[in-house]
Amino acid sequence: MFSSSVNPPEGRRDVDEHPADSPRAQEEAAGMSGFLDGKVVAITGAGGGIGRAVALAAAAEGARVVVADIGVGLAGEDPKSEVAEALVAEIEAGGGEAVAVGESVTTLAGGERIVAAGVERWGSIDGVVAIAGILRERMLFNMSEDEWDAVVETHLKGHFTVFRAASAVMRKQAGGGSLVAFTSGAFAGSVAQANYAAAKGGIVSLVRSAAAGLHRYGVTANAVAPVARTRMSANVPMDLAEMGDPEDVAPLVVYLLSDRARHVTGQVYTAVGPKIAVWNQPREVRAVYADGRWTPEAIAERLDSTVGQERMPLLDQLEAYRKAAEEKAAAAGSA
Numbered sequence: 001m002f003s004s005s006v007n008p009p010e011g012r013r014d015v016d017e018h019p020a021d022s023p024r025a026q027e028e029a030a031g032m033s034g035f036l037d038g039k040v041v042a043i044t045g046a047g048g049g050i051g052r053a054v055a056l057a058a059a060a061e062g063a064r065v066v067v068a069d070i071g072v073g074l075a076g077e078d079p080k081s082e083v084a085e086a087l088v089a090e091i092e093a094g095g096g097e098a099v100a101v102g103e104s105v106t107t108l109a110g111g112e113r114i115v116a117a118g119v120e121r122w123g124s125i126d127g128v129v130a131i132a133g134i135l136r137e138r139m140l141f142n143m144s145e146d147e148w149d150a151v152v153e154t155h156l157k158g159h160f161t162v163f164r165a166a167s168a169v170m171r172k173q174a175g176g177g178s179l180v181a182f183t184s185g186a187f188a189g190s191v192a193q194a195n196y197a198a199a200k201g202g203i204v205s206l207v208r209s210a211a212a213g214l215h216r217y218g219v220t221a222n223a224v225a226p227v228a229r230t231r232m233s234a235n236v237p238m239d240l241a242e243m244g245d246p247e248d249v250a251p252l253v254v255y256l257l258s259d260r261a262r263h264v265t266g267q268v269y270t271a272v273g274p275k276i277a278v279w280n281q282p283r284e285v286r287a288v289y290a291d292g293r294w295t296p297e298a299i300a301e302r303l304d305s306t307v308g309q310e311r312m313p314l315l316d317q318l319e320a321y322r323k324a325a326e327e328k329a330a331a332a333g334s335a
Ligand SMILES: NC(=O)c1ccc[n+]([C@@H]2O[C@H](COP(=O)([O-])OP(=O)(O)OC[C@H]3O[C@@H](n4cnc5c(N)ncnc54)[C@H](O)[C@@H]3O)[C@@H](O)[C@H]2O)c1
Pocket: 044, 045, 046, 047, 048, 049, 050, 051, 068, 069, 070, 071, 072, 073, 074, 076, 103, 104, 105, 106, 130, 131, 132, 133, 134, 154, 158, 182, 183, 184, 185, 225, 226, 227, 228, 229, 230, 231, 232, 233
């Protein structure tokens, strides 16, 4: 059971137009109110996978939802407007309110139209969740310029476009707002995904910059690094140690959008199955000083024994995968 402490900003239309027999009207009659009642939330990539689960959960908690999706394939091909429209119909059939926007997140004009759809229809934009994403995997030495640009534009620029448009509105609102980004554990490094990993790392830095710059305006910015069964994770060539469903990720996003999370900003949370984990903030861990200016020779003599390195956990993981694959192949050969 949730109780809402949401006070809609002045000028916001706050009329409930649900028929008395709709699920939401019944919930309200039973004294239950949603975690996001009165909030207007735009969700990119809401047509499928994790975005769809987040949009349904937000609507079920009382949010009015801008469903932004261009209905593309995994690599960003074959756009279809029906995907966003079908989800809006589903939300409305369940007694919720939603509007479809078939705009790509890759241009600032597109980001502005996504945000404007919420503002024009319901008078504000209280949350933006940037989930839209594509994959174009290739080893760095073979990656084309187009593969790089398409992935960085969809993920990193696709966060900038909606965050920029929304924060311009949120900074003037009494209630501020929430920006929720979607990064990935790949931001710490990934083998055949230099474009994706770089974009996801950029998103983490964007979130920290937004959190720092917008704190005084009551606008929070956080990132979620999910793992969930979708067409995107079906592509991962190895077995993931932890796995869950999109519906396991949605409650954390709903929380981050709510008034209960107004104090949470600048964070990166992993969400997978029943687990939520927080990532550390990057900082210097050790330092060594020269007497005067360093020379390459002095660095070669002293670096290993002083500051040394911070070993990449991914290198050890890859080594373990390689060994396991070799052992499996050897066992199959001797069988
Ligand atoms: N599934 C996982 O395990 C996992 C792991 C780490 C990170 N993520 C991240 O979570 C997010 C969602 O992933 P998913 O697995 O649900 O993927 P998905 O492929 O199922 O869904 C992505 C959605 O984004 C939409 N989209 C793509 N390009 C768009 C554009 N330019 N404009 C608007 N919409 C666009 C697609 O049409 C699709 O509906 C992505 O950012 C992904 O990188 C997912």
